[in-house]
């Protein structure tokens with residue numbers, strides 16, 4: 058293999074480039090990214106970078122050595138892939154590659170009708186974070202639509218910056234799909250304890266605006282919540298549109314086998330865009346993107362599946378001066394047991410149980426205890442959830 062093209066110059070893409078070198082590939086590596094920025098880390102965009110306490114440089118995912126060992130094509134969009142020839146059609150030319158890593162992640166889902174209304178934001182990119190940061194001024198009223206990880210983190214940052222924050226969650230409990238009702242309920246209480254209003258079961262009917270600027274969020278009940286800033290934290294859509302016609306299987310992401318290899322052995326996928334295994338499982342977490350890049354590259358270089366992906370299921374989130382950590386794969390119906398502390402404490406550890414086995418570990422504000430419990434309780438690889 059002489060040339061590997063990596064499409065998507067963010068976490069999975071940057072890690073894939075580093076893994077190619079670490080795993081002995083000495084050919085040409087071309088990293089293609091449509092954003093104009095050097096690869097950067099996204100988690101701080103809703104936390105320290107949004108709060109203005111982290112610099113742009115602290116987000117860098119590649120160093121000078123990495124840059125010296127690859128060809129970086131920034132501000133370049135991949136528009137088409139012909140997997141049989143390895144030809145990638147770019148917005149500014151074409152590239153022939155023997156191997157391709159698909160690492161295009163996804164795009165933030167926007168609120169319907171928000172396109173031309175100032176003051177309404179999504180948060181996925183560095184530019185999104187810069188635009189939002191401008192508007193997080195003390196005393197302003199912010200409505201966050203979506204009580205998932207990103208919504209909760211933006212709420213927490215905006216609250217710390219002195220805004221009056223309301224979070225709207227469509228489900229009865231925030232993060233119920235990831236954490237289940239019991240621990241999701243505890244996350245809900247974090248908002249209240251910190252002076253943020255959480256409204257669950259709240260359906261959004263639309264936005265109200267005057268002179269092209271948002272003035273509030275209309276609920277399905279007819280109520281209007283006044284707001285100077287609105288942030289949609291309502292998930293993302295995998296960036297696969299450019300692969301239409303490529304012949305690759307697409308469905309909630311790029312479909313791959315258990316080794317992250319697509320229907321063609323010279324095309325692999327990693328990160329938020331990869332839908333792997335028979336169930337097409339897709340994760341949207343930092344650790345997953347890093348772990349998958351390593352497995353995808355190993356299988357690409359081998360020309361066959363020599364490693365299957367076994368997710369650790371590790372996720373963290375920083376909210377209100379605290380850290381939430383989860384490892385493993387909780388599912389609806391799991392029994393939750395508190396291993397240290399309890400649901401009303403500022404810090405606790407809990408485990409999830411199913412069919413007599415511990416399937417996940419959760420910690421609030423106890424990173425050391427979490428690490429210990431995780432090692433003890435999750436010795437065996439977790440089932441893919």
Ligand SMILES: Cc1cc2nc3c(=O)[nH]c(=O)nc-3n(C[C@H](O)[C@H](O)[C@H](O)COP(=O)(O)OP(=O)(O)OC[C@H]3O[C@@H](n4cnc5c(N)ncnc54)[C@H](O)[C@@H]3O)c2cc1C
Pocket residue numbers: 064065066067068069070089090091092098099100101102103133134135136160161162163164180181182207296299327328329330340341342343344346371372373374375
């Ligand atoms: C605000 C925020 C906070 C987060 N916080 C946490 C956290 O606390 N903990 C955690 O575990 N995870 C967190 N995550 C999730 C984590 O950052 C993602 O899982 C990770 O960024 C996925 O990396 P990726 O490379 O797969 O995709 P992405 O980061 O989405 O990168 C994909 C890149 O591909 C580019 N691209 C797309 N299409 C094309 C194309 N056709 N041609 C060229 N380039 C293209 C995109 O512009 C983008 O730069 C957070 C995410 C966000 C947005």
